[in-house]
Amino acid sequence: MRQPQLPRFRHQLQALAKPFPLLAGSLVKQYVICGKPRCRCERGEKHGPLYYLYWKEQGRSRSLYVPRAKVAELRRQIQNYRHLQKELARLVRRQLREWRRHLQEERR
Numbered sequence: 001m002r003q004p005q006l007p008r009f010r011h012q013l014q015a016l017a018k019p020f021p022l023l024a025g026s027l028v029k030q031y032v033i034c035g036k037p038r039c040r041c042e043r044g045e046k047h048g049p050l051y052y053l054y055w056k057e058q059g060r061s062r063s064l065y066v067p068r069a070k071v072a073e074l075r076r077q078i079q080n081y082r083h084l085q086k087e088l089a090r091l092v093r094r095q096l097r098e099w100r101r102h103l104q105e106e107r108r
């Protein structure tokens with residue numbers, strides 16, 4: 001009887017875990033009012049877009065200003081992480097299917 005493909009799973013996981021920068025969080029574009037008196041932003045011409053990185057730390061939402069020159073790099077790293085999460089979920093679902101098939105065959 002065919003065993004669930006554990007070695008293959010491990011190999012795929014290693015391939016996924018290649019060292020590339022991973023960043024957990026989301027990039028948010030905002031337009032802001034600076035608060036200076038008589039600034040154009042008070043008349044509706046807000047400053048921006050300004051970019052902020054948002055993430056959760058121990059259940060609390062945190063954020064950090066991101067200079068525009070760094071936006072593309074951060075965005076790429078966030079995409080890396082989301083891609084890895086998706087691939088990992090896919091592998092885990094497939095492994096579950098393998099086990100289900102295997103255990104059902106064994107019962108017969």
Ligand SMILES: [Zn+2]
Nearest residue numbers: 034035039041
């Ligand atoms: Zn202003």
